[in-house]
Amino acid sequence: MNSNFFDKNEPTPIESIVYCLENGQQVDFAIKRDDLIDKHISGNKWRKLKFNALAVLNDNNYQGIASFGGAFSNHIAALAALGNQLNIPTLGFIRCHEIDINNPTLKRAQQMGMELVPLSREQYKQRNQSEFIEQLRQQYPDYFLVPEGGSNDLASQGLKELAYEISEQSSGDYDYIACAIGSGGTIQGLLDAMPEQKFIGVAVVNDTELLTRLTNKYHDRLIIITDNLTKGYGKTNDQLNHFCLNFYRQTNVPVEPVYTGKLMYQLVKLLGTNNAFKTTKVLTIHTGGLQGIKGQIFRCQCRPDQWQPIIDHLDF
Ligand SMILES: *Cc1c(COP(=O)(O)O)cnc(C)c1O
Numbered sequence: 287m288n289s290n291f292f293d294k295n296e297p298t299p300i301e302s303i304v305y306c307l308e309n310g311q312q313v314d315f316a317i318k319r320d321d322l323i324d325k326h327i328s329g330n331k332w333r334k335l336k337f338n339a340l341a342v343l344n345d346n347n348y349q350g351i352a353s354f355g356g357a358f359s360n361h362i363a364a365l366a367a368l369g370n371q372l373n374i375p376t377l378g379f380i381r382c383h384e385i386d387i388n389n390p391t392l393k394r395a396q397q398m399g400m401e402l403v404p405l406s407r408e409q410y411k412q413r414n415q416s417e418f419i420e421q422l423r424q425q426y427p428d429y430f431l432v433p434e435g436g437s438n439d440l441a442s443q444g445l446k447e448l449a450y451e452i453s454e455q456s457s458g459d460y461d462y463i464a465c466a467i468g469s470g471g472t473i474q475g476l477l478d479a480m481p482e483q484k485f486i487g488v489a490v491v492n493d494t495e496l497l498t499r500l501t502n503k504y505h506d507r508l509i510i511i512t513d514n515l516t517k518g519y520g521k522t523n524d525q526l527n528h529f530c531l532n533f534y535r536q537t538n539v540p541v542e543p544v545y546t547g548k549l550m551y552q553l554v555k556l557l558g559t560n561n562a563f564k565t566t567k568v569l570t571i572h573t574g575g576l577q578g579i580k581g582q583i584f585r586c587q588c589r590p591d592q593w594q595p596i597i598d599h600l601d602f
């Protein structure tokens with residue numbers, strides 16, 4: 287088996303950056319560069335998929351891994367690439383009425399050997415319902431089913447490793463660790479693995495039920511900032527695009543508008559304009575997801591000429 291594929295995974299670096307806001311105010315914080323783990327299996331998706339993949343490699347009942355995602359999903363992109371590396375068949379249930387093979391995420395997933403199955407909006411809504419899951423299990427008995435975004439119990443083991451890496455590298459001297467919140471699996475995994483640590487989460491999905499649940503569970507260990515900048519998940523605008531490009535120019539750290547750009551935007555605003563956070567030491571997690579830039583360009587949400595330097599930097 288190829289399970290020693292994961293052994294080459296060295297701890298990702300923590301870098302200190304300085305960012306200068308338009309008002310001249312400078313902010314500095316540290317970034318855990320999980321985007322550097324692997325070009326295609328990046329960031330938190332690597333962390334979350336690792337123990338899922340190992341479980342499947344060690345379990346003769348399953349031949350492959352199936353999961354769910356939108357048409358530009360980082361999770362789908364990562365799963366397809368991981369399956370390709372480990373020789374595990376992968377199946378992607380995609381929220382779309384038909385598979386658009388010009389979509390860069392789906393095209394690449396297919397090239398990586400993933401079988402793509404379109405699910406209608408109505409079907410996709412049932413993705414967490416036991417009846418629907420049971421039906422898929424019967425239809426695809428050889429596939430281990432991972433939920434959308436990859437957040438399950440096996441994923442939390444990978445996040446424990448991330449937490450361990452951070453504490454080894456930094457001996458716990460950050461006031462806050464910040465990361466983006468999608469399904470919430472990443473921040474919950476870290477909150478549970480680091481019970482003494484406080485967190486800042488930037489929500490990129492307006493899922494009030496999830497955010498209420500997180501607040502009720504973690505109280506004042508967690509500050510949640512909601513996205514008031516764009517019109518919802520996956521959306522960007524000139525202001526956010528401008529910020530991402532500027533952030534890259536100043537720090538040489540590429541970010542994208544769906545997750546890490548929103549995270550950095552809210553964070554520099556907080557550190558640069560809120561006096562209570564003036565001397566706060568923050569570590570942000572770069573959760574990767576840079577493949578999404580190609581999707582944003584495909585959807586005409588980002589201009590290719592403006593983003594070319596980042597595309598060149600990423601070299602994929
Ligand atoms: C999926 C993803 C997230 C969200 O992670 P959750 O565990 O779902 O909260 C954050 N950043 C990037 C780059 C992602 O791809």
